[in-house]
Amino acid sequence: MVRLNSRAVAAGLVLALLALIVLAPIAGLLNLSGIPGYEPGDLRFWQSAYIRRVLFFSLWQALLSMLCSVLPAILVARAFALQGDFPLRGLLLRLFALPLVVPAVVAVMGVVSVYGSGGWISLGRSLYGINGILLAHVFFNLPLAVRLLLPQWQTIPPHHWQLGEQLSMNAWQRWRFLEWPALREALPGVMLLVFMLCLTSFAVVLTLGGGPKSTTLEVAIYQSLRFDFDPAQAVVLALLQLSICTLVAIVTLRLQRLPEVEIALDSVSTPIAVPQKRLNTLLILATGIFVGMPLLSMLIDALGGPLWQVIGTPRLWRSLVTTLFIGLFAALFSVGAGWLLLQYSASLSLAGKTSKAHLVDLAGSIVYVVPPLVIGSGLFVLLSPHVDVFTWVYPIVIAINAVMGLPFVIRSLGPALRQNHARYHYLCQSLALRGWNRFRYLEWPLLRRPLGLALALVAALAMGDLGVIALFGTPHSATLPLLIYQQLGAYMIPHATVTALLLLVLSLTVFWGLERVIGGKTGA
Amino acid sequence: MYKGLRFFGGTLLALLLSFAAQAATPTLVVYTYDSFTSEWGPGPQVKTAFEAQCACSLELVGLEDGVSMLNRLKLEGSNTRADLLLGIDTSLTAEARASGLFEAHRITMQKSSLPQPWQDDLFLPYDYGYFAFVYNKERLDNPPTSLRQLVTDEEGPTILIQDPRTSTPGLGLLLWIKKVFGDESDQAWARLSKRIVTVSKGWSEAYGLFLKGEADMVLSYTTSPAYHLIAEQDARFAAARFSEGHYQQIEVAGLVRSSQQKQLARDFLEFMLSDGFQSIIPTTNWMYPATLARTELPADFGKLIDPSPALLLSDELVASKRKSWVDDWLEVMSR
Numbered sequence: 001m002v003r004l005n006s007r008a009v010a011a012g013l014v015l016a017l018l019a020l021i022v023l024a025p026i027a028g029l030l031n032l033s034g035i036p037g038y039e040p041g042d043l044r045f046w047q048s049a050y051i052r053r054v055l056f057f058s059l060w061q062a063l064l065s066m067l068c069s070v071l072p073a074i075l076v077a078r079a080f081a082l083q084g085d086f087p088l089r090g091l092l093l094r095l096f097a098l099p100l101v102v103p104a105v106v107a108v109m110g111v112v113s114v115y116g117s118g119g120w121i122s123l124g125r126s127l128y129g130i131n132g133i134l135l136a137h138v139f140f141n142l143p144l145a146v147r148l149l150l151p152q153w154q155t156i157p158p159h160h161w162q163l164g165e166q167l168s169m170n171a172w173q174r175w176r177f178l179e180w181p182a183l184r185e186a187l188p189g190v191m192l193l194v195f196m197l198c199l200t201s202f203a204v205v206l207t208l209g210g211g212p213k214s215t216t217l218e219v220a221i222y223q224s225l226r227f228d229f230d231p232a233q234a235v236v237l238a239l240l241q242l243s244i245c246t247l248v249a250i251v252t253l254r255l256q257r258l259p260e261v262e263i264a265l266d267s268v269s270t271p272i273a274v275p276q277k278r279l280n281t282l283l284i285l286a287t288g289i290f291v292g293m294p295l296l297s298m299l300i301d302a303l304g305g306p307l308w309q310v311i312g313t314p315r316l317w318r319s320l321v322t323t324l325f326i327g328l329f330a331a332l333f334s335v336g337a338g339w340l341l342l343q344y345s346a347s348l349s350l351a352g353k354t355s356k357a358h359l360v361d362l363a364g365s366i367v368y369v370v371p372p373l374v375i376g377s378g379l380f381v382l383l384s385p386h387v388d389v390f391t392w393v394y395p396i397v398i399a400i401n402a403v404m405g406l407p408f409v410i411r412s413l414g415p416a417l418r419q420n421h422a423r424y425h426y427l428c429q430s431l432a433l434r435g436w437n438r439f440r441y442l443e444w445p446l447l448r449r450p451l452g453l454a455l456a457l458v459a460a461l462a463m464g465d466l467g468v469i470a471l472f473g474t475p476h477s478a479t480l481p482l483l484i485y486q487q488l489g490a491y492m493i494p495h496a497t498v499t500a501l502l503l504l505v506l507s508l509t510v511f512w513g514l515e516r517v518i519g520g521k522t523g524a
Numbered sequence: 525m526y527k528g529l530r531f532f533g534g535t536l537l538a539l540l541l542s543f544a545a546q547a548a549t550p551t552l553v554v555y556t557y558d559s560f561t562s563e564w565g566p567g568p569q570v571k572t573a574f575e576a577q578c579a580c581s582l583e584l585v586g587l588e589d590g591v592s593m594l595n596r597l598k599l600e601g602s603n604t605r606a607d608l609l610l611g612i613d614t615s616l617t618a619e620a621r622a623s624g625l626f627e628a629h630r631i632t633m634q635k636s637s638l639p640q641p642w643q644d645d646l647f648l649p650y651d652y653g654y655f656a657f658v659y660n661k662e663r664l665d666n667p668p669t670s671l672r673q674l675v676t677d678e679e680g681p682t683i684l685i686q687d688p689r690t691s692t693p694g695l696g697l698l699l700w701i702k703k704v705f706g707d708e709s710d711q712a713w714a715r716l717s718k719r720i721v722t723v724s725k726g727w728s729e730a731y732g733l734f735l736k737g738e739a740d741m742v743l744s745y746t747t748s749p750a751y752h753l754i755a756e757q758d759a760r761f762a763a764a765r766f767s768e769g770h771y772q773q774i775e776v777a778g779l780v781r782s783s784q785q786k787q788l789a790r791d792f793l794e795f796m797l798s799d800g801f802q803s804i805i806p807t808t809n810w811m812y813p814a815t816l817a818r819t820e821l822p823a824d825f826g827k828l829i830d831p832s833p834a835l836l837l838s839d840e841l842v843a844s845k846r847k848s849w850v851d852d853w854l855e856v857m858s859r
Contacts, residue, residue, distance in 0.1 A: 015718075032599075050851070050854060053546075053858065063555075105728060105729055105732070108729060108732075108733075109732055109733075109736065112733060112736055112738060113736065116733075116736060116737070116738050117737060117738055118736060118737040118738075118751055125682075125721060128721055128722045202725070203725045203729065204722075204725075206687060206690070206723070206724065206725045207721065207722060207724040207725055207729045209722070209724065210720075210721070210722045210723070210725060211717070211720060211723045211857050211858075212687065212689075212853075212854050212857045212858055213857065213858045215854075219689070222689075222690065223689045225593065225595075225688070226591050226595060226690075227591060227689050227850075228691070228847060229595050229598065313563065315563050377595075377599065380596075380599055380600075382600050384599065384600045384603050384604075385603045385856070388605065390585070390605070461645055478586075483562075485558070485565075485728065486558055486559055486562035486565075487562075487564075488728035488729075488731075488732060489558070489559040489562075489726075489727065489728050490559055490562060490564050490565060491731070491748070491751045491752075491755070491810070512662065512767075
């Protein structure tokens with residue numbers, strides 16, 4: 001019981017810190033009576049037809065985008081899992097990490113290059129509207145969902161596959177009795193994550209949505225905090241978004257079924273080859289093309305741009321170092337905090353307290369939907385009377401990015417950690433293996449792959465982030481996404497495409513590096 | 525618990541790394557927008573030129589845009605480090621004035637190239653420009669010659685605009701249409717909306733989409749073609765001259781009341797109106813400098829359209845009506 005308690009304390013500390021980072025700013029924003037010229041507007045937002053329309057649209061587009069991303073992702077992940085010998089498999093999977101880091105405006109340009117009026121597959125003006133929103137969201141989230149779902153196939157114990165073969169199961173029966181039960185642990189969480197990502201989407205929805213008909217709640221929050229300067233209303237809307245997501249999360253996670261975990265000594269399982277080879281190959285290729293096309297168009301644009309001129313500026317390299325620094329630290333903190341939360345939730349789940357375990361996971365994921373603009377502005381209000389905020393820009397940016405990365409850590413590391421805990425916890429107890437030794441001899445070797453993925457995802461995410469750093473403003477050096485925006489804002493669109501390419505190359509390198517170094521040689 | 529330790533140690537490290545060295549000379553802090561401070565913006569040259577004469581260090585802090593700057597100042601109140609705010613425009617000055625955070629500059633403009641006399645005791649202009657629809661001459665032969673024609677011609681060109689909730693030019697167009705159409709603005713928007721390809725968050729997205737050929741025209745500035753002419757030697761782009769005139773944007777700077785270095789700040793404002801600062805503006809900010817005559821501008825600026833008459837609504841009117849106008853706009857555009 002001693003172990004459980006220290007886990008509870010550690011997780012409690014993380015949760016308290018999270019609450020502090022998220023709730024304190026909200027409180028700070030609500031307590032703004034001293035601001036000159038500030039009168040809170042009408043807070044009865046439910047009476048506003050505008051907010052009702054925005055709310056409906058946000059939920060509708062998020063649900064649709066989520067379904068269009070996750071359902072195909074199941075098939076694609078399955079294809080990847082069953083085609084272990086597919087050539088370029090590793091490269092494609094690494095490519096799938098890229099949409100995550102592309103700043104929204106760059107992705108919009110990529111999508112337009114492919115599907116716009118002058119594009120390769122022109123949809124003309126019908127691109128602007130729900131079509132464009134869906135295309136961009138699927139481009140962002142389908143690859144992510146594939147990456148998060150794929151490891152579930154590896155959790156199926158090898159003797160299950162053998163058993164399936166002995167019973168001469170057909171593909172449907174294998175899916176129903178072997179794969180689906182393994183998938184059900186991760187699927188609701190992934191659906192929730194993608195839903196949250198689409199719900200809070202901003203620039204993509206506004207720009208590809210064709211007009212203010214396509215306005216998300218995130219836009220309304222931005223509008224009230226910036227344009228109307230009505231922090232109280234922004235907070236009310238942010239809390240509305242948070243409550244909706246909590247509701248959705250509770251419903252979604254009820255669908256989760258944790259598979260029984262068996263003691264198995266060989267942890268990595270290879271599915272047996274299946275006869276639907278051609279169909280799977282086709283699926284992988286189609287997805288590769290779908291994800292690859294906008295990226296390829298960015299590559300072509302960049303190679304036609306002033307490559308040497310951009311690479312030759314010292315400012316670019318400073319930005320690159322800043323970006324790397326923020327990405328790596330955010331990843332480290334995020335994974336550290338996520339690890340402590342997941343350890344606790346795994347031990348709760350082993351003790352049969354499933355709903356409490358869910359609650360811990362939920363608390364870690366849900367903070368994502370509190371807009372960084374709200375957190376940032378609130379932190380500002382709290383900190384600026386006491387410290388010089390400029391010297392705190394990087395720690396704040398890192399902290400907010402680490403919080404925003406938590407749901408990714410929970411989704412990518414959670415299932416593996418829970419299974420590992422269930423499998424070996426009692427063994428560890430009987431061997432008195434704990435603390436550092438437990439990590440070194442048990443958890444590190446068995447969990448380094450999901451750890452590598454989690455670190456890589458958060459690092460990539462933080463490196464592509466623009467919102468937080470743009471909000472605080474920096475007298476020192478810009479990050480690469482900020483540099484891209486600066487270039488775009490100064491007519492230097494060809495330069496921006498080159499910088500975007502460099503950001504992609506950097507992210508790919510970091511992703512690849514972290515997965516290799518932390519995850520070990522087995523690759524994806 | 526090693527993870528916890530690492531977490532803590534990392535935070536400390538991050539903190540230490542981020543501490544900037546404090547200079548011994550006085551530092552003048554100016555909040556401005558991000559594109560002002562970027563490498564190709566006016567920032568670096570302005571910094572060098574001013575530091576050469578002030579025996580001080582000029583710190584330009586880039587924030588997202590004028591709105592963020594003002595909000596930031598309001599949030600910080602008297603705790604702000606800012607001595608000056610540079611880069612809010614005339615649609616924000618009334619609001620800035622109401623905040624009570626600014627102090628009179630007490631400087632008379634000796635020279636001005638503004639089309640109207642400048643009378644404002646709190647804010648001084650450094651540059652200005654006019655909103656316009658920019659098009660590619662090779663793709664569009666007969667651009668509309670008036671805002672009215674753009675709005676009413678059903679067969680007219682497709683356009684890209686920005687959202688007035690999130691973007692300065694977007695708000696500019698809203699005011700432009702208000703100025704020209706008055707009470708009939710809603711009907712004008714309803715007619716125009718059929719040819720709006722999309723409404724983007726910021727100027728960059730719309731301009732980028734325009735360069736990709738997504739629409740015939742984009743809402744930008746009359747000076748935009750100057751960038752293509754001068755920086756890219758590309759003469760394909762032009763702004764369409766509208767007979768009603770073009771809505772004007774004047775960018776101003778103001779002295780923050782809580783500043784501890786008001787003399788130095790006033791020196792900067794004087795410098796801002798001088799040729800040293802003004803001559804940097806045309807080819808970095810791509811706007812008209814506030815005190816330089818047309819003849820003192822780069823030759824290619826002479827190829828730009830004449831935007832007169834300048835249209836401008838009073839800042840008081842904009843401040844009081846903006847919210848309801850934007851709500852009306854949302855209503856029309858969401859139908």
